[in-house]
Amino acid sequence: MFGLHYKLERKSIGLALAIIGIGSIGGLVEIAPLFTIDQTVEDAPGMRVYTPLELAGRNIYVREGCYACHSQMIRTLRDEVERYGPYSLAVESKYDHPMLWGSKRTGPDLARIGGKYSDQWHVAHFVNPREIVPPSVMPSYARLLRNPLRTDDLGRHLRAMRAVGVPYTDDMIANATADAIGQATPGGEAADGVSKRYGEATNVRVFDGLPGELTEMDALVAYLQIVGRLTDAAYKTAGK
Amino acid sequence: MDSPHDTLVLVSKTFGLFYLIALSVAVLVYVYWPSNRRKFDRAAQAILQGEDKPWR
Amino acid sequence: MVAQLTKSERQVALVILLALTIVGLIFAGAGKDDPIGVHGFLIMACAIAAIFAVISASAEPEPSPERLDTYYDDPSKIGIVLAMAWAAVGMLVGFWVALLLAFPDLTFDAGWASFGRLRPVHTSGVIFGFGGNALIATSFYVMQRTSRARLPDQLSPLFVLFGYNLFCLLAATGYLMGITQSKEYAEPEWYADIWLVIVWVTYLVLYLRTLARRQEPHIYVANWYYLAFVLVVAMLHIVNNLAVPVGLGSAKSYSLFSGVQDAMTQWWYGHNAVAFFLTAGFLGMMYYYLPKRAGRPLFSYRMSIISFWGITFLYMWAGSHHLHYTALPQWVQTLGMTFSVMLLVPSWSAAANALLTLNGAWHKVRDDATLRFMMVAAVFYGLTTFEGSFLAIRPVNALSHYTDWTVGHVHAGALGWVAMITFGAIYASVPWLWKRDAMYSARLVEVHFWFAVTGTIIYVISMWNSGIIQGLMWRTYTPEGTLAYSFVDSLIEMHPYYIARAIGGLFFLIGTLVGCYNIWMTVRGEALPAATEPAGDIPAPAIAARQPAE
Numbered sequence: 001m002f003g004l005h006y007k008l009e010r011k012s013i014g015l016a017l018a019i020i021g022i023g024s025i026g027g028l029v030e031i032a033p034l035f036t037i038d039q040t041v042e043d044a045p046g047m048r049v050y051t052p053l054e055l056a057g058r059n060i061y062v063r064e065g066c067y068a069c070h071s072q073m074i075r076t077l078r079d080e081v082e083r084y085g086p087y088s089l090a091v092e093s094k095y096d097h098p099m100l101w102g103s104k105r106t107g108p109d110l111a112r113i114g115g116k117y118s119d120q121w122h123v124a125h126f127v128n129p130r131e132i133v134p135p136s137v138m139p140s141y142a143r144l145l146r147n148p149l150r151t152d153d154l155g156r157h158l159r160a161m162r163a164v165g166v167p168y169t170d171d172m173i174a175n176a177t178a179d180a181i182g183q184a185t186p187g188g189e190a191a192d193g194v195s196k197r198y199g200e201a202t203n204v205r206v207f208d209g210l211p212g213e214l215t216e217m218d219a220l221v222a223y224l225q226i227v228g229r230l231t232d233a234a235y236k237t238a239g240k
Numbered sequence: 241m242d243s244p245h246d247t248l249v250l251v252s253k254t255f256g257l258f259y260l261i262a263l264s265v266a267v268l269v270y271v272y273w274p275s276n277r278r279k280f281d282r283a284a285q286a287i288l289q290g291e292d293k294p295w296r
Numbered sequence: 297m298v299a300q301l302t303k304s305e306r307q308v309a310l311v312i313l314l315a316l317t318i319v320g321l322i323f324a325g326a327g328k329d330d331p332i333g334v335h336g337f338l339i340m341a342c343a344i345a346a347i348f349a350v351i352s353a354s355a356e357p358e359p360s361p362e363r364l365d366t367y368y369d370d371p372s373k374i375g376i377v378l379a380m381a382w383a384a385v386g387m388l389v390g391f392w393v394a395l396l397l398a399f400p401d402l403t404f405d406a407g408w409a410s411f412g413r414l415r416p417v418h419t420s421g422v423i424f425g426f427g428g429n430a431l432i433a434t435s436f437y438v439m440q441r442t443s444r445a446r447l448p449d450q451l452s453p454l455f456v457l458f459g460y461n462l463f464c465l466l467a468a469t470g471y472l473m474g475i476t477q478s479k480e481y482a483e484p485e486w487y488a489d490i491w492l493v494i495v496w497v498t499y500l501v502l503y504l505r506t507l508a509r510r511q512e513p514h515i516y517v518a519n520w521y522y523l524a525f526v527l528v529v530a531m532l533h534i535v536n537n538l539a540v541p542v543g544l545g546s547a548k549s550y551s552l553f554s555g556v557q558d559a560m561t562q563w564w565y566g567h568n569a570v571a572f573f574l575t576a577g578f579l580g581m582m583y584y585y586l587p588k589r590a591g592r593p594l595f596s597y598r599m600s601i602i603s604f605w606g607i608t609f610l611y612m613w614a615g616s617h618h619l620h621y622t623a624l625p626q627w628v629q630t631l632g633m634t635f636s637v638m639l640l641v642p643s644w645s646a647a648a649n650a651l652l653t654l655n656g657a658w659h660k661v662r663d664d665a666t667l668r669f670m671m672v673a674a675v676f677y678g679l680t681t682f683e684g685s686f687l688a689i690r691p692v693n694a695l696s697h698y699t700d701w702t703v704g705h706v707h708a709g710a711l712g713w714v715a716m717i718t719f720g721a722i723y724a725s726v727p728w729l730w731k732r733d734a735m736y737s738a739r740l741v742e743v744h745f746w747f748a749v750t751g752t753i754i755y756v757i758s759m760w761n762s763g764i765i766q767g768l769m770w771r772t773y774t775p776e777g778t779l780a781y782s783f784v785d786s787l788i789e790m791h792p793y794y795i796a797r798a799i800g801g802l803f804f805l806i807g808t809l810v811g812c813y814n815i816w817m818t819v820r821g822e823a824l825p826a827a828t829e830p831a832g833d834i835p836a837p838a839i840a841a842r843q844p845a846e
Contacts, residue, residue: 026256033252036243036248
């Protein structure tokens with residue numbers, strides 16, 4: 001009796017193994033080469049990492065589910081390039097854990113939104129999208145202006161990002177909270193630290209129009225203003 | 241073949257074809273193997289009868 | 297329910313629940329200023345409630361050994377009730393988010409009520425809550441019948457079912473608090489993901505243990521599909537959710553992959569979730585319930601095996617068709633497209649097999665709305681897989697991607713195929729499970745059927761229209777060579793279709809609520825006379841004789 005059971009059991013496990021074997025190969029063949037792709041993909045030597053404030057903004061973008069309606073991936077099609085800007089390169093999202101390429105454009109693509117509108121435009125649009133774009137179906141995000149930004153744990157966020165391969169330095173991790181505040185508080189010592197660690201070109205200003213208050217709106221606008229601008233590789237490719 | 245990436249890509253691009261053919265042949269042989277016919281016919285009928293309680 | 301557990305199983309249950317309470321306590325403590333703390337309390341509350349349930353039944357006697365002469369159907373019953381509850385919630389939220397796209401101010405000024413947070417509650421609620429519970433409930437039913445074997449124990453099926461629902465609960469409440477990984481259809485964060493792995497491995501082991509107890513050397517094909525569903529979903533789930541958490545007291549984690557690798561992994565997951573969750577699992581359902589209800593064997597058992605291996609093999613390559621014209625290397629895109637087109641062969645052979653099985657039983661399809669649900673599901677399955685292969689062709693995808701066409705395609709599959717086959721299977725199994733003569737009202741099944749079909753058609757057609765219009769407007773040029781329409785122009789054109797879509801969704805929702813009522817009344821109704829009870833199930837010929845409308 002035991003022997004029979006054993007044989008039957010082996011057969012169902014055999015079926016299971018066959019399913020795993022046959023099922024996993026397709027994915028493996030397509031995905032494995034992508035992990036060696038950095039040998040062939042475009043190079044972007046000047047590419048910088050997200051500042052703590054921008055990362056916090058990105059996390060708000062994720063939290064609010066913006067990716068459900070906005071893509072961040074301009075395809076290599078003429079109309080897309082003319083509508084949104086140079087097509088997206090693989091290298092541009094190499095620090096994006098996770099990527100936010102999206103799958104649906106209920107609203108427009110945002111891959112080149114950085115620098116396209118002013119901070120004031122963004123804040124006004126978030127508070128009441130239909131005041132700026134009457135037919136818009138975007139929800140109002142006025143509450144982001146009321147929510148203070150949580151900054152005390154940003155160092156741990158940066159450390160987790162480093163663990164998955166983003167080159168944050170010890171200095172950046174140690175100063176994460178100060179840098180988040182500094183990026184939205186121009187003129188002070190903290191602001192200089194941001195420029196020192198993340199480069200002179202980093203946006204340092206009061207993003208939400210409320211000096212002295214660090215809100216979630218600051219973070220989200222800071223993030224949007226850098227989307228597509230961590231490197232200019234796409235513009236160089238387009239210029240060629 | 242100067243980098244592991246090219247090798248991987250080459251394997252990916254060629255391997256699938258042979259794998260597909262081999263697998264289809266294996267499945268078709270299994271399905272049309274004459275002695276399996278009775279087993280399949282029985283299985284198709286089996287759900288329609290005699291499943292009112294566990295065998296124990 | 298707890299009385300069905302043996303004494304030692306009750307003790308094991310208590311240990312598990314105690315451990316769960318401690319885990320909840322740790323999260324509640326470590327995450328006191330993070331949303332994960334709320335989840336800690338939620339986990340604790342669920343575990344403690346279950347502990348009370350177990351303790352209050354501890355005086356019950358050991359279940360009699362006679363139970364081993366019948367199938368163990370409690371988990372299937374609970375699973376079906378939970379599936380219908382999730383269906384009502386998920387579709388209601390779906391209706392709401394559909395309305396929000398037409399009337400964006402129809403909400404509250406609160407984070408949880410905004411579109412971006414509600415949408416995953418809808419998608420997860422219907423896919424995992426409704427679909428997942430239906431799959432678990434029916435798989436328990438089918439694996440026991442086709443193996444002629446009782447589930448190996450009483451505890452692990454309940455653990456799988458309730459553990460899975462705890463996962464769904466964590467997912468849905470998490471989205472409302474803004475806890476999400478942003479990976480579509482894999483939104484739940486790391487701790488919920490780890491919990492699902494534990495539950496899922498138990499499910500797999502349970503399935504294999506039941507199959508191992510069978511007498512018949514051959515495993516019936518429905519089990520192949522269910523098994524592929526369990527196995528591959530485990531594989532996809534683990535790989536796609538690899539991430540580094542910020543800390544024990546933080547719900548947030550960062551995906552191990554980034555950029556192009558993350559995109560490919562995500563859509564490898566996303567597409568195969570469609571393949572093995574929404575297709576393989578439900579095909580398993582179809583290959584059992586459709587022949588059973590029609591009272592006829594499968595048209596071609598061989599064809600069902602060929603399409604099984606075809607689907608298992610080909611689907612895995614198709615994910616990259618979600619990334620046409622993106623930064624993904626072109627050869628990967630081409631591979632995805634080729635295999636997507638080839639997928640049509642096994643998909644259509646499955647659909648054809650189902651429809652040909654009905655040959656000689658078409659009069660039953662006419663009279664019995666339950667069987668008609670399954671028939672329409674097979675038709676929609678054929679339709680959707682054709683559309684899927686078509687949309688995977690690169691130039692077509694250039695037009696359709698990012699538009700509502702995709703949404704229409706997904707709903708043709710989700711409403712027309714997944715939900716219809718599930719309703720068919722549920723209407724078939726409720727009277728069998730609760731030992732009723734038939735459903736409470738055959739007419740209400742009929743009403744549900746027509747609401748569901750009408751709703752699906754309104755929904756899908758309005759999304760086809762809006763998607764194609766959107767895609768065409770975005771790429772239309774003026775004679776001078778400039779883009780003819782702004783994005784906002786296309787948005788204005790969508791408005792009437794978004795209203796129509798919400799109406800289609802409302803129809804479908806009403807049908808589901810009618811179904812809930814009908815099932816509720818059936819469960820409350822009279823059981824069959826005790827004489828037929830010990831059989832544990834109604835033999836097939838008796839069912840055929842009791843078709844509700846005959």
